[in-house]
Amino acid sequence: MSDTELKAARPLSPHLQIYRPLLTMMMSILHRITGAALYFGTVLLAWWLIAAAAGPDYFAFVDGLAGSFLGRLVLFGYTWALMLHLLGGIRHFIWDFGRGLEHPGREILAQASLYGSFVLTLAIWVIAYIVR
Numbered sequence: 750m751s752d753t754e755l756k757a758a759r760p761l762s763p764h765l766q767i768y769r770p771l772l773t774m775m776m777s778i779l780h781r782i783t784g785a786a787l788y789f790g791t792v793l794l795a796w797w798l799i800a801a802a803a804g805p806d807y808f809a810f811v812d813g814l815a816g817s818f819l820g821r822l823v824l825f826g827y828t829w830a831l832m833l834h835l836l837g838g839i840r841h842f843i844w845d846f847g848r849g850l851e852h853p854g855r856e857i858l859a860q861a862s863l864y865g866s867f868v869l870t871l872a873i874w875v876i877a878y879i880v881r
């Protein structure tokens with residue numbers, strides 16, 4: 750058997766697609782995706798702060814971008830990613846105490862972080878619009 754044939758005959762580890770999607774699994778994947786997205790959001794936040802230090806004209810330009818419809822959409826997504834990731838982090842903290850790992854606790858925690866992220870995101874935006 751050639752080297753290539755040997756490689757092809759090798760057993761493969763189960764692919765993600767063969768698993769039935771579960772909320773706990775989805776939340777784990779989302780935690781990693783939001784963590785990666787937060788890097789980009791934080792770069793944007795740093796850009797806004799640097800613009801504030803650079804002077805009024807440049808700040809007006811960057812602030813105008815952030816305040817545009819698209820900018821607000823990105824900021825809304827950033828808020829949601831931050832809230833989901835934050836609650837996911839708290840979920841990990843609870844797990845570190847050996848709690849919330851069994852059924853139904855793990856499902857309750859997964860639902861709480863998902864719905865909690867929606868509630869917190871909306872609350873932040875409602876408060877921001879009220880106080881501005």
Ligand code: HEM
Nearest residue numbers: 780781783784785787788791834835836837838839841842
């Ligand atoms: C802008 C801020 C943040 C960034 C850029 C960020 C980024 C990331 C990334 C990329 C991961 C994925 C690591 C992986 O799965 O290999 C991660 C994991 C994690 N993050 Fe964050 N994070 C941020 C804020 C937070 C906050 C506020 C918390 C807690 C309240 C937190 C708690 C965690 C925990 C516990 C993990 C590990 C998850 C695991 O082991 O599966 N992070 N973070």
